[in-house]
Amino acid sequence: MVQTKFILQEKDMPQVWYNIQPDLPVPLPPVLHPGTGKPVTPADMEAIFPMNLIMQEFSPERHIPIPEELLELYKIWRPTPLYRAHRLEKALQTPAKIFYKLEDVSPAGSHKPNTALAQAYYNKQAGIKRISTETGAGQWGSSLAMACKFFDIECKVYMVKVSYNMKPYRRIMMETWGASVVPSPSPDTRIGREILERDPECPGSLGIAISEAVEDAVTHPGTKYALGSVLNHVLLHQTIIGQEAKKQMAMADCYPDIVIGCVGGGSNFGGIAIPFVEDKLNGTHKDTRILAVEPASCPSLTKGLDAYDFGDEAGMTPMMKMFTLGHQFMPPPVHAGGLRYHGMSPLLSHLSRLKLIEATAVQQIETFEAGMQFAQTEGFISAPETNHAIRATIDEALKCRETGEAKTILFCHSGHGHVDMASYDLYLRGKLSNYEYPAELVKEAQKGLPKVNV
Amino acid sequence: MVQTKFILQEKDMPQVWYNIQPDLPVPLPPVLHPGTGKPVTPADMEAIFPMNLIMQEFSPERHIPIPEELLELYKIWRPTPLYRAHRLEKALQTPAKIFYKLEDVSPAGSHKPNTALAQAYYNKQAGIKRISTETGAGQWGSSLAMACKFFDIECKVYMVKVSYNMKPYRRIMMETWGASVVPSPSPDTRIGREILERDPECPGSLGIAISEAVEDAVTHPGTKYALGSVLNHVLLHQTIIGQEAKKQMAMADCYPDIVIGCVGGGSNFGGIAIPFVEDKLNGTHKDTRILAVEPASCPSLTKGLDAYDFGDEAGMTPMMKMFTLGHQFMPPPVHAGGLRYHGMSPLLSHLSRLKLIEATAVQQIETFEAGMQFAQTEGFISAPETNHAIRATIDEALKCRETGEAKTILFCHSGHGHVDMASYDLYLRGKLSNYEYPAELVKEAQKGLPKVNV
Numbered sequence: 048m049v050q051t052k053f054i055l056q057e058k059d060m061p062q063v064w065y066n067i068q069p070d071l072p073v074p075l076p077p078v079l080h081p082g083t084g085k086p087v088t089p090a091d092m093e094a095i096f097p098m099n100l101i102m103q104e105f106s107p108e109r110h111i112p113i114p115e116e117l118l119e120l121y122k123i124w125r126p127t128p129l130y131r132a133h134r135l136e137k138a139l140q141t142p143a144k145i146f147y148k149l150e151d152v153s154p155a156g157s158h159k160p161n162t163a164l165a166q167a168y169y170n171k172q173a174g175i176k177r178i179s180t181e182t183g184a185g186q187w188g189s190s191l192a193m194a195c196k197f198f199d200i201e202c203k204v205y206m207v208k209v210s211y212n213m214k215p216y217r218r219i220m221m222e223t224w225g226a227s228v229v230p231s232p233s234p235d236t237r238i239g240r241e242i243l244e245r246d247p248e249c250p251g252s253l254g255i256a257i258s259e260a261v262e263d264a265v266t267h268p269g270t271k272y273a274l275g276s277v278l279n280h281v282l283l284h285q286t287i288i289g290q291e292a293k294k295q296m297a298m299a300d301c302y303p304d305i306v307i308g309c310v311g312g313g314s315n316f317g318g319i320a321i322p323f324v325e326d327k328l329n330g331t332h333k334d335t336r337i338l339a340v341e342p343a344s345c346p347s348l349t350k351g352l353d354a355y356d357f358g359d360e361a362g363m364t365p366m367m368k369m370f371t372l373g374h375q376f377m378p379p380p381v382h383a384g385g386l387r388y389h390g391m392s393p394l395l396s397h398l399s400r401l402k403l404i405e406a407t408a409v410q411q412i413e414t415f416e417a418g419m420q421f422a423q424t425e426g427f428i429s430a431p432e433t434n435h436a437i438r439a440t441i442d443e444a445l446k447c448r449e450t451g452e453a454k455t456i457l458f459c460h461s462g463h464g465h466v467d468m469a470s471y472d473l474y475l476r477g478k479l480s481n482y483e484y485p486a487e488l489v490k491e492a493q494k495g496l497p498k499v500n501v
Numbered sequence: 502m503v504q505t506k507f508i509l510q511e512k513d514m515p516q517v518w519y520n521i522q523p524d525l526p527v528p529l530p531p532v533l534h535p536g537t538g539k540p541v542t543p544a545d546m547e548a549i550f551p552m553n554l555i556m557q558e559f560s561p562e563r564h565i566p567i568p569e570e571l572l573e574l575y576k577i578w579r580p581t582p583l584y585r586a587h588r589l590e591k592a593l594q595t596p597a598k599i600f601y602k603l604e605d606v607s608p609a610g611s612h613k614p615n616t617a618l619a620q621a622y623y624n625k626q627a628g629i630k631r632i633s634t635e636t637g638a639g640q641w642g643s644s645l646a647m648a649c650k651f652f653d654i655e656c657k658v659y660m661v662k663v664s665y666n667m668k669p670y671r672r673i674m675m676e677t678w679g680a681s682v683v684p685s686p687s688p689d690t691r692i693g694r695e696i697l698e699r700d701p702e703c704p705g706s707l708g709i710a711i712s713e714a715v716e717d718a719v720t721h722p723g724t725k726y727a728l729g730s731v732l733n734h735v736l737l738h739q740t741i742i743g744q745e746a747k748k749q750m751a752m753a754d755c756y757p758d759i760v761i762g763c764v765g766g767g768s769n770f771g772g773i774a775i776p777f778v779e780d781k782l783n784g785t786h787k788d789t790r791i792l793a794v795e796p797a798s799c800p801s802l803t804k805g806l807d808a809y810d811f812g813d814e815a816g817m818t819p820m821m822k823m824f825t826l827g828h829q830f831m832p833p834p835v836h837a838g839g840l841r842y843h844g845m846s847p848l849l850s851h852l853s854r855l856k857l858i859e860a861t862a863v864q865q866i867e868t869f870e871a872g873m874q875f876a877q878t879e880g881f882i883s884a885p886e887t888n889h890a891i892r893a894t895i896d897e898a899l900k901c902r903e904t905g906e907a908k909t910i911l912f913c914h915s916g917h918g919h920v921d922m923a924s925y926d927l928y929l930r931g932k933l934s935n936y937e938y939p940a941e942l943v944k945e946a947q948k949g950l951p952k953v954n955v
Contacts, residue, residue: 051576056508122505123880134651152606154880156919196877197588216670216922223876223925422677423650426577426608465610465919468670471677 051133053295055126060118061290063110064283067321067394070109070328075279075397076368079355084499087365095264095272097173100166103280111283117168120197124153124160125287129295130460134424136444143447144301145440147460148292148319151427155220157462158315159190159275162284166273167194177201177270179263181231181256183311184210184384185217186430186462187275192226203270205231205239205259208251210384216466231256238262238361252377253388254360261363276312277358277367277392285318292457293322302332303457305443309435310339310348310406311385313392315461324403337404339395340439342414344482345378347371347391348399348406350489355499356390366497369396373492379482381411382470383431389492407439410481414438415474418464430462431470505587507749509580514572515744517564518737521775521848524563524782529733529851530822533809538953541819549718549726551627554620557734565737571622574651575615578607579741583749584914588878590898597901598755599894601914602746602773605881609674611916612769613644613729616738620727621648631655631724633717635685635710637765638664638838639671640884640916641729646680657724659685659693659713662705664838670920685710692716692815706831707842708814715817730766731812731821731846739772746911747776756786757911759897763889764793764802764860765839767846769915778857791858793849794893796868798936799832801825801845802853802860804943809953810844820951823850827946833936835865836924837885843946861893864935868892869928872918884916885924 068075077086089101096104103111113121132145150158170178178200182188188204195202204226211218211230221228231251232239236259242249249255257274264272274281289306296302306323308316316339326332339348351370358364360374371390372378378387391399398404411431418434420441421427429437436458447454464471473479522529531540543555550558557565567575586599604612624632632654636642642658649656658680665672665684675682685705686693690713696703703709711728718726728735743760750756760777762770770793780786793802805824812818814828825844826832832841845853852858865885872888874895875881883891890912901908918925927933 049573050511051573052511054508054510057504057506119503119505154876154882193880197880215926216919219922219926219929220882220919222929223873223882223922225877419677422608423679426647426651428608428674428677463919465670465674465917466922468673468677468920472669472673475673475676 049133051131053129053298055291055294057122059294060121060126061287063112065286065290065322065325066106066109066111066283067324068279069107070325073401075393079366079499081357081362081365095261097170097175097271099169099173100280103283104278114168117165120164126291127152129292131299132425135421138420138424139441139444139448141444141448142451142453143444144453144455145444146296146299146457148288149460150288150315151460151463155186155190155193156465157186157190157430158285158288158318159187160194161287161318162275162281162314163190163194164197165284167191167198167200170271171198171200175200175269175271177203177267178273179203179260179270180273180275181205181253181260183207183253183387185214185221186385188226188228189217189220189224191273191275192221192224196225202226203263204228205233205256207231207253207256207384209380213469214466231259233259236262250380252360254374257359258361258363261359276314277390279394281314282317282321282392282394285314286321288318288459289320289322292319296457301455303335304454305336305338305456307338307340307436307439307456307458309386309432309461310341310391310395311388311432313395315459317392317395319459320404324398327403338439339404339406340435341406341408342381342383342386342435343408343410343484344381345372345387346408346484347389349408350484351391352493353396353400354496356496358390362497366499367393369393370399372489373495375495376489376492379485381482382467383435385432386435409435409438412479412481415479417441428464429460430464431467433461436461503587505585507583507752509745509748511576513748514575514580515741517566519740519744519776519779520560520563520565520737521778522733523561524779525851527855529847533820533953535811535816535819549715551624551629551725553623553627554734557737558732568622571619574618580745581606583746585753586879589875592874592878593895593898593902595898595902596905596907597898598907598909599898600750600753600911602742603914604742604769605914605917609640609644609647610919611640611644611884612739612742612772613641614648615741615772616729616735616768617644617648618651619738621645621652621654624725625652625654629654629723629725631657631721632727633657633714633724634727634729635659635707635714637661637707637841639668639675640839642682643671643674643678645727645729646675646678649680650678656680657717658682659687659710661685661707661710661838663834667923668920685713687713690716704834706814708828711813712815712817715813730768731844733848735768736771736775736846736848739768740775742772742913743774743776746773750911755909757789758908759790759792759910761792761794761890761893761910761912763840763886763915764795764845764849765842765886767849769913771846771849773913774858778852781857792893793858793860794889795860795862796835796837796840796889797862797864797938798835799826799841800862800938801843803862804938805845806947807850807854808950810950812844816951820953821847823847824853826943827949829949830943830946833939835936836921837889839886840889863889863892866933866935869933871895881914882918883914884918885921887915890915
């Protein structure tokens with residue numbers, strides 16, 4: 048029998064998160080205060096985050112221990128399995144070896160609970176009673192809803208309106224785990240009310256929803272804000288994915304030539320990639336290609352400006368140096384709602400700047416074609432976001448068929464598509480569209496980039 | 502660290518299915534031909550099933566080897582994890598130890614692929630090019646669709662119309678795996694057309710859908726029929742669940758005092774229970790309670806007649822001795838579509854007759870309450886069918902709280918509820934109903950039981 052899954056036991060689970068910051072050859076550019084334009088201090092961020100998470104955001108420690116109570120909760124679904132894609136390889140007639148890390152097996156169906164539970168834990172430690180957040184497709188919101196329920200914290204989710212209407216199942220999941228969910232823009236915040244006044248039909252965006260959730264945290268006592276991607280501490284929590292994957296690749300007696308993940312804000316990609324970037328930096332595996340895959344219609348890494356920008360639409364968050372399409376850019380309504388973000392994690396932007404990672408952009412219909420081929424060979428139905436990683440994986444494997452190279456490819460299967468079947472329905476009926484890169488809209492949005500003086 | 506999951510490696514997967522027939526103290530009553538009323542022969546069944554599966558249906562062998570090619574495919578998700586429900590136990594303040602076998606992790610989201618793949622495999626071996634089947638909630642149809650795709654067999658699914666309309670995501674899943682799906686009753690069969698003529702608004706039932714699928718198989722060359730529950734060979738394939746669970750309970754240094762599963766036709770319950778019935782029969786664990794849980798509105802085991810009846814609405818199938826509400830009984834529209842069946846597996850009916858298993862019936866709202874408590878403690882959102890097993894498990898654990906007994910309870914977590922969120926929405930909005938046992942309708946339906954002379 049050939050082995051399909053590489054399975055770790057609970058006792059083999061990593062006990063620390065890997066913080067790449069001390070290993071960076073050039074430190075991260077400072078984060079700037081939205082009011083003063085000066086580098087933010089931890090104290091500046093206390094209005095929206097608890098201090099223990101802020102300290103992780105700036106930590107100089109290479110390894111940060113995962114608290115015991117959190118490890119207990121990770122065991123609900125971790126370690127996750129690593130798969131060898133035997134049947135996909137055969138269908139592609141490729142000499143490449145394809146592996147994927149299946150993060151779908153969490154109760155929320157994606158990698159997001161890795162950080163949702165961690166953030167709920169640290170908020171609980173800090174005495175926080177209520178957390179506000181935004182969500183696009185709902186992967187993050189549902190993960191945080193579950194995490195808050197486990198730690199007995201109230202949870203309020205601002206869900207991008209177009210997703211709220213298109214993905215009712217995600218909304219119901221959040222409510223099943225006890226969260227309160229409103230479509231964003233909502234009448235519950237000043238910013239939401241202003242936008243609704245200007246445009247009652249506004250479909251919303253992640254940028255707007257972040258503005259609302261941040262305002263909510265700032266204006267409600269005992270409430271902090273939580274973000275499911277972009278920030279250093281979020282990617283830190285996700286490094287458990289790549290650390291497990293390294294152990295499992297060793298069980299398979301392999302090391303990846305290419306590591307692939309889809310990127311919106313960057314959390315699942317960072318999670319699988321950063322422990323492999325560590326090996327590039329320490330010289331044990333210098334030549335590994337690390338490939339981020341984004342939607343052609345929202346291509347921050349491949350087409351964005353490397354500039355300071357806000358994380359949200361209203362310009363309430365600190366300014367971060369990152370690849371950005373402009374915080375006022377409204378991405379086209381692709382079904383991969385989790386990838387509809389104007390910016391890119393500053394840490395991943397930095398790795399891109401240092402040429403430690405590369406990026407590619409793919410079109411929507413092609414991602415669903417890849418997802419269909421994956422479902423019909425490997426069985427699993429994938430989230431539209433994940434289909435981006437599958438598309439790039441198949442493309443790399445097909446290149447190997449041409450060149451005859453037996454490369455080893457590892458990708459992060461970030462989530463299942465069980466609640467995204469309406470998107471598959473459109474694909475199956477030939478009603479899915481591609482979206483050209485909206486160059487003019489981006490140019491317009493980038494006019495709104497903040498002026499900074501560093 | 503306490504252990505949450507008990508994980509087997511692929512090499513630990515059972516290599517045989519356990520056939521209980523040779524161990525039964527009293528043999529199963531014969532199955533009767535619908536036309537002649539005489540015991541059916543294997544040849545009689547060849548119109549709808551391939552001979553290799555028919556031979557399994559009647560096999561006297563205790564252990565039937567699982568073919569190598571099938572083991573390879575089982576490895577897509579098997580062995581499945583066994584969980585200790587630490588957080589649920591704590592919430593219930595019970596001294597009971599609760600374990601569950603998580604069958605959700607298959608790509609189709611339930612235990613059904615255990616037999617779907619096996620049936621597709623044997624049909625392929627027999628040269629069959631096309632399979633017809635019925636599905637209620639869609640768990641079975643989607644599993645067979647996936648299995649047929651893996652074996653390059655065409656798949657036609659008759660989906661009970663009320664589910665077709667209420668659960669579009671399941672329909673889209675089947676189509677994603679390449680199946681053709683129609684709402685039943687459909688204009689594609691003579692029986693469907695007749696029913697539609699009498700009642701164009703007929704919501705359908707499993708019994709009707711089975712009639713259509715059987716007619717389809719009989720009238721299309723190269724086509725056989727596949728059934729996802731009820732029959733001996735189906736329960737045989739599912740015994741891999743209980744065999745794995747026994748190994749995993751041993752890893753946890755435990756043996757269950759009570760084994761629980763929900764029952765419609767009986768496949769997940771049979772799968773987990775039968776290997777434990779083996780231990781009752783061979784005397785190693787005589788006192789294990791084995792508890793089947795059914796909906797109060799469709800209670801074949803607890804209120805049905807022990808009689809010969811047809812498996813389908815139109816009376817096309819052989820007649821089986823089973824607990825039945827009458828093949829013309831139309832169960833109320835509970836959300837656990839997979840449990841809306843008039844009869845009960847003849848094998849499980851026989852085990853009930855021999856007092857080797859017991860049964861209980863529960864109300865719909867109470868099952869969703871149980872599912873909510875499970876989601877909020879263990880994390881996983883369960884199928885409405887599975888919520889029946891959770892309800893009974895919680896009730897047994899609460900009895901332990903009263904008596905102080907530290908019983909060990911094992912239940913089969915047969916599937917996830919990701920595509921059943923509309924039902925949770927109704928529950929959360931207080932719009933879910935209970936259904937009284939429809940005694941008059943059952944009495945009426947049972948007038949239609951066939952007369953037999955054995």
